[in-house]
Amino acid sequence: MVKTEETLKSISNKVTKIVMVFPNPIATIPSGFMYAAKRFRKNGFEVKILINSFLDFKTMDEYYEEICQENPDIVGFSFATLNLLEIYRLQKMLNKAGFVVISGGPHPTICPDEVLKNGAHFVVIGEGEIAIDGFCNWFIGGKINEAKKSIS
16 A cells, blocks of 8 residues: 555654554553553654553444544554454455554564564564664664564
8 A cells, every 4th residue: 555655765764653552441550551652652663552441441443433543653463362353354354455564562473474464564563662772763764673683
């Protein structure tokens, strides 16, 4: 899709925006996910966080609408296996709409090829701190070797 190509070409002279989504319903704030958001902020990204909770449950269609309204450069996911088919459906919708999709968390770490086949452009394997820094350096500055170490 055109937006993905345009995003990668025009990114260097502006603040990069990422919407980070934790789509599995959860009762508490996921600390690892929040740490990942902090790493993106440290690398100069504008970060919007969306966490699905039992008290304010959102469907993947509601997330799609909210993400499209935000119009980020990147959409990042962290997820486990729960609700997997709906998450894959959302990733595919975002990919088709031209958004760059990066996924991490327990399920993407265990099944990175599956996640890549279901709408993600990139998968963070294992702990994301170093991988996020490498991805940011690559995405903004084209330093691909740093991203290759822990991203599929």
